[in-house]
Every structure is written in structure tokens, then in C-alpha cells.
Amino acid sequence: MLNQLTISALTARLRRREVSAREATQACLDRIAQVDDRIHAFLSVNAADALAQADAADRQLAAGAQLPLLGVPIAIKDVLAVKNHPLNCASKILGSFISPYDATVIEKLRAAGAIVFGRLNMDEFAMGSSTENSAFGATRNPWDTSRAPGGSSGGSAAAVVAQECLASLGTDTGGSIRQPAALCGCVGLKPTYGRVSRYGLVAFASSLDQVGPFTKDIRDAATLLGVLSGQDLRDSTSIPIPVPDYPAALTGDIKGLKLGLPREYLIGGLDAEVKAAVDAAVKKYQELGAEIVEISLPHTDYAVATYYIIATAEASANLARFDGIRYGARVEGNDPIELYSKTRGAGFGPEVKRRIILGTYVLSSGYYDAYYLRAQKVRTLIRNDFLKAFETVDAIITPTAPTAAFKLGEKSGDPLQMYLSDIFTISCNLAGICGLSLPCGFTQNPALPIGLQLLGQPFGEATLLRLAHAYEQATDWHRRFPEL
Amino acid sequence: MASAEIDVKYVAHLARLALSPDEEKQLGAQLGNILGYIEKLRELDVSGVEPTAHAVPLVNVTRPDVVQPSLPHDEALRNAPKKSGGLFIVPKIVE
Numbered sequence: 126m127l128n129q130l131t132i133s134a135l136t137a138r139l140r141r142r143e144v145s146a147r148e149a150t151q152a153c154l155d156r157i158a159q160v161d162d163r164i165h166a167f168l169s170v171n172a173a174d175a176l177a178q179a180d181a182a183d184r185q186l187a188a189g190a191q192l193p194l195l196g197v198p199i200a201i202k203d204v205l206a207v208k209n210h211p212l213n214c215a216s217k218i219l220g221s222f223i224s225p226y227d228a229t230v231i232e233k234l235r236a237a238g239a240i241v242f243g244r245l246n247m248d249e250f251a252m253g254s255s256t257e258n259s260a261f262g263a264t265r266n267p268w269d270t271s272r273a274p275g276g277s278s279g280g281s282a283a284a285v286v287a288q289e290c291l292a293s294l295g296t297d298t299g300g301s302i303r304q305p306a307a308l309c310g311c312v313g314l315k316p317t318y319g320r321v322s323r324y325g326l327v328a329f330a331s332s333l334d335q336v337g338p339f340t341k342d343i344r345d346a347a348t349l350l351g352v353l354s355g356q357d358l359r360d361s362t363s364i365p366i367p368v369p370d371y372p373a374a375l376t377g378d379i380k381g382l383k384l385g386l387p388r389e390y391l392i393g394g395l396d397a398e399v400k401a402a403v404d405a406a407v408k409k410y411q412e413l414g415a416e417i418v419e420i421s422l423p424h425t426d427y428a429v430a431t432y433y434i435i436a437t438a439e440a441s442a443n444l445a446r447f448d449g450i451r452y453g454a455r456v457e458g459n460d461p462i463e464l465y466s467k468t469r470g471a472g473f474g475p476e477v478k479r480r481i482i483l484g485t486y487v488l489s490s491g492y493y494d495a496y497y498l499r500a501q502k503v504r505t506l507i508r509n510d511f512l513k514a515f516e517t518v519d520a521i522i523t524p525t526a527p528t529a530a531f532k533l534g535e536k537s538g539d540p541l542q543m544y545l546s547d548i549f550t551i552s553c554n555l556a557g558i559c560g561l562s563l564p565c566g567f568t569q570n571p572a573l574p575i576g577l578q579l580l581g582q583p584f585g586e587a588t589l590l591r592l593a594h595a596y597e598q599a600t601d602w603h604r605r606f607p608e609l
Numbered sequence: 610m611a612s613a614e615i616d617v618k619y620v621a622h623l624a625r626l627a628l629s630p631d632e633e634k635q636l637g638a639q640l641g642n643i644l645g646y647i648e649k650l651r652e653l654d655v656s657g658v659e660p661t662a663h664a665v666p667l668v669n670v671t672r673p674d675v676v677q678p679s680l681p682h683d684e685a686l687r688n689a690p691k692k693s694g695g696l697f698i699v700p701k702i703v704e
Binding site: 445 | 615624625639640643649653680687691697701702
């Protein structure tokens with residue numbers, strides 16, 4: 126079944142003309158028809174458009190074109206603009222919005238030959254850690270459909286693990302790529318802030334958001350990251366640093382690399398099976414020749430609080446644009462202010478409202494210095510912790526999430542508990558560094574994936590990928606997929 | 610830092626967000642809880658620490674001042690909830 130292949134395996138077979146892009150795309154569409162009523166990873170799929178792209182890819186293949194993703198079906202989180210396709214951010218407020226242009230990452234995927242298809246479910250406006258905040262219903266974890274896939278990019282992770290696409294794009298503001306990758310059991314990479322253009326990504330928290338790939342293995346993540354990366358003049362925060370050859374970094378040799386083990390990550394809420402799996406991964410790294418160094422990130426305990434001030438403040442400003450005037454749904458009012466209020470009251474879901482109120486509050490007159498400015502200063506301390514650690518280590522190794530996948534509904538009534546499930550991933554965004562999650566084991570009963578997180582220096586993705594690839598070569602967790 | 614209580618009605622007005630009385634009540638309780646947690650930032654001495662607005666700050670980012678194609682008029686209006694004569698229609702603002 127072609128939908129079960131990695132990108133590297135499919136592109137090899139496509140280049141040898143053993144199979145066609147149309148067959149690969151049809152295999153994904155068939156898989157979606159077979160399983161997605163149970164998973165709900167996709168909000169919509171335009172099969173005719175996907176197959177037309179596949180036919181175009183087959184013509185290019187026949188002409189001998191050599192492109193890194195030629196004929197590879199890749200699905201997209203519903204927060205990235207794809208020209209002439211719906212864009213809802215899993216919210217009611219965008220109504221029947223159709224994107225008038227492609228995001229830069231979509232342009233780059235197309236230029237690399239990919240078949241860009243589907244709208245993947247997510248927490249509304251990427252606010253959440255379980256995909257339960259989607260206005261269109263939760264996505265389910267392919268390993269146990271009574272459990273959450275994580276979030277906010279839950280659809281992106283579930284679609285890869287349920288083998289409904291070869292890879293997908295998601296976004297990560299506080300862990301929204303890495304945490305669902307961990308809970309579903311695939312690879313998820315959050316690039317360094319500024320590595321990948323945000324043009325055409327609907328902003329949640331502009332100083333934290335990054336686009337990144339979900340894949341079945343590390344080689345695919347390296348390939349996709351190479352395609353997505355690079356400066357974009359339409360995003361003034363994208364950084365003009367050359368893009369390395371990421372797949373070439375996968376040498377298998379990690380001898381002498383230093384991995385930092387932060388003592389602050391051994392918290393009370395860390396599940397025993399998750400801890401055991403991460404301990405075993407640390408041991409495996411030692412066998413592979415890496416050196417393990419205990420480090421300290423002393424401001425770790427303040428990261429969640431800092432994040433929920435900065436992210437909500439930025440969100441309250443960014444989401445002001447959804448006012449019912451220029452696009453999306455509208456509820457009429459007697460004057461513009463009434464129109465805005467009614468439209469926003471009817472269009473946004475509970476978590477988005479909660480964050481807009483919190484963000485507006487921390488920015489409001491009299492509270493700005495006490496909350497927002499203080500949080501920005503603590504952000505400096507958190508960033509400095511990491512920069513200091515990276516003076517002595519090449520990367521940092523932690524669990525991705527404190528537990529394996531939790532039950533749907535288990536945390537949705539308690540926002541603070543949900544926020545704390547991001548405790549290991551949030552600092553990375555505040556510091557602007559890169560991070561990835563890869564599978565490192567399973568719980569016993571039920572069998573649920575466990576994620577290992579590697580955090581790297583700013584623009585240190587090549588080293589992270591090398592480390593992750595070496596571990597992956599020495600284990601076979603990434604070869605296990607759920608029965609569906 | 611302020612006490613962990615939000616005047617939800619007032620903040621919702623600032624945010625141009627209509628809330629039902631039930632929503633106001635629930636948000637008040639939840640946000641009180643979250644603000645209580647956030648209070649822990651007071652434990653830290655941040656005097657002399659510079660704030661970070663962006664982790665990877667760039668200054669004076671410019672691009673060549675060259676005219677580029679922009680979104681065609683009809684495309685820009687395509688998603689408008691109400692439009693007429695090439696314009697967005699809004700409620701009356703001035704008498």
C-alpha cells in the first residue's frame with residue numbers, strides 16, 4: 126500500500142516509474158475513506174484537485190524531472206493558506222473563507238513537486254493541546270480512539286500515523302507539533318524561530334509560531350525541513366541564514382556529541398512509564414557514543430506562566446482582525462462595535478474567548494507592567510538558561526509530554542491542567558530554539574506511544590536530526606503503526 | 610501584581626467580545642484560577658533584566674522598494690460578508 130510508505134521510499138519508486146503519483150494519491154484517498162470517520166483528522170478533502178496535481182506530477186516524472194517531493198501527497202493543517210481552498214482554523218468565525226493565495230510553505234511544497242491536499246483538524250486557532258477545541262469536533266488518537274491525539278496539530282499527527290498521507294504540515298506555538306507527534310507516535314519538528322516563513326500562516330502568537338513537518342521517520346523530516354526553510358521577504362522575521370543540506374547530516378555518527386539532561390524536567394507529574402522510556406533512550410544514546418551531561422535550566426518552572434501571558438497577549442491583538450467586516454462570518458449590529466462584539470461572541474469558541482480575555486487583561490492599562498512586561502523579562506531569563514546550556518552541550522534530551530495520550534474529556538474542563546501538559550515543550554518557543562519529538566517506546570496497557578524530545582541550538586536542526594536519526598536507526602519504534 | 614480577579618465584563622468590552630452571563634461567570638472563575646498560577650512570576654527578581662519581544666531579533670528589515678503585484682480587487686473582496694460596488698458594506702458610523 127503506497128500510503129504506508131515513507132517519503133524516501135515512495136520517491137525512489139516513483140523515480141523508477143514502478144508506481145505513479147496518481148496511485149499514491151489514490152491510496153491516501155482510499156485510506157481516508159476507510160478510516161477517517163473514526164479518526165476525524167481531516168476537515169475536508171478535495172479529491173479531484175489532489176488527483177489533478179498527481180497527474181501533473183506524473184507528467185513531470187515522465188519527463189525526467191528531479192524534485193525532492195515530486196508526487197508525494199502531503200496534507201495541511203487548517204491554519205495555512207492554500208489558494209482556492211477553505212481556511213477555517215477549525216473555527217466558525219471564518220465562515221466559508223476561501224484562501225486567495227498560497228502560504229510561502231505551500232509555494233515551496235509545490236515547487237518541490239508535492240501534492241498539497243486536505244484540511245487537517247486542529248484546536249481552534251491552534252489554541253489547545255488535545256484538538257478538542259475544534260469547532261468541528263475532536264480528532265481521535267489512532268492508537269485508541271477514546272483518547273486525544275494531542276494538539277493543537279492533532280489532525281496533522283493523526284493523519285500521518287493513520288497513514289492517510291505520507292507527511293503533513295503543522296504549526297507549533299508552545300508544543301503544537303511536538304506534543305501531538307509524541308501522543309500519536311510519529312516525528313514532529315519545530316524549527317528555530319525564523320527558519321521557516323510564516324507568510325500565509327494565520328497568526329496566533331507571532332513571536333512564537335513556527336511551521337514544521339510531521340513525518341514517519343527522521344529522514345523524511347530532514348527532507349521536508351530542507352524544502353520549507355529559508356528567508357522570505359514577505360516575512361520580515363524570517364532569518365537570512367543559508368539552509369544546510371539536512372539529509373546529508375544523517376551520518377549515523379554521533380560519537381562525542383554532548384546531550385544535556387535537565388534536572389528540572391524530573392517533575393512530580395511525570396508518568397513512570399514515560400520516565401522509564403526516556404531513561405532507556407538516554408542509555409541508548411550512551412551506547413551510541415554520545416556523552417550525557419546533567420544540566421540545569423533553572424527557570425523551567427516559570428515557563429508555562431510566562432507563555433500564557435505572552436501568547437495570549439499576542440493572540441488578543443492578532444485575533445482583533447476577525448471582526449466580521451472584511452471576511453468570514455458576520456452577525457449584524459446597529460453600529461460597528463455591536464457588529465464586532467456580536468460577530469466575535471458568536472464566532473469564537475470557549476478556549477479562544479478565554480485567551481482573548483486573558484490577553485486583553487494582561488495588556489490593559491494598569492496591568493501591562495505587572496504581567497506582560499514582567500513575562501517578557503522572564504522570557505529573557507528562560508532564553509538565557511538555554512543559551513548557557515548550549516555553551517556546554519550540543520542538544521538537550523527530555524520527555525516530550527509528561528504522560529502518554531490522555532482520554533478525550535479528561536482535561537477539557539480544567540484549562541490550567543491542559544496548559545500544564547505543555548510543560549516540556551513551551552520553553553523551546555519562548556527561547557526561539559528548535560526541537561523535535563520522535564517515538565521512544567510504548568506504555569504497556571494500553572499500548573500508547575511515548576515521545577522523546579530533543580532541543581537544539583538556534584539553527585541547530587542539522588545536529589538534532591543527526592542525533593534523532595542515530596537513535597532511530599538503533600530502535601524500531603517508528604516502524605509500529607496502529608491497527609485500524 | 611494585581612489580585613487574581615478580572616472584571617470580565619469590562620475586559621470583554623475592550624476585546625469587543627459579546628459574552629453571555631453564563632460565559633462571564635465561568636470565565637471569571639477559570640481566569641481567576643489561571644491568574645493565581647501566573648502569580649508565581651512575582652517570585653523572580655527581574656530588575657535589570659531586558660525584556661525579550663522576539664527570540665531572534667532583527668532590526669531594520671527592508672526589501673527593495675519595487676512595485677510588486679498585489680491581491681486583485683475582486684479577490685480581496687471575495688470573502689466579504691457584505692459588499693457592494695467594489696466596497697465592504699458596514700453599519701452607519703456617522704450620522
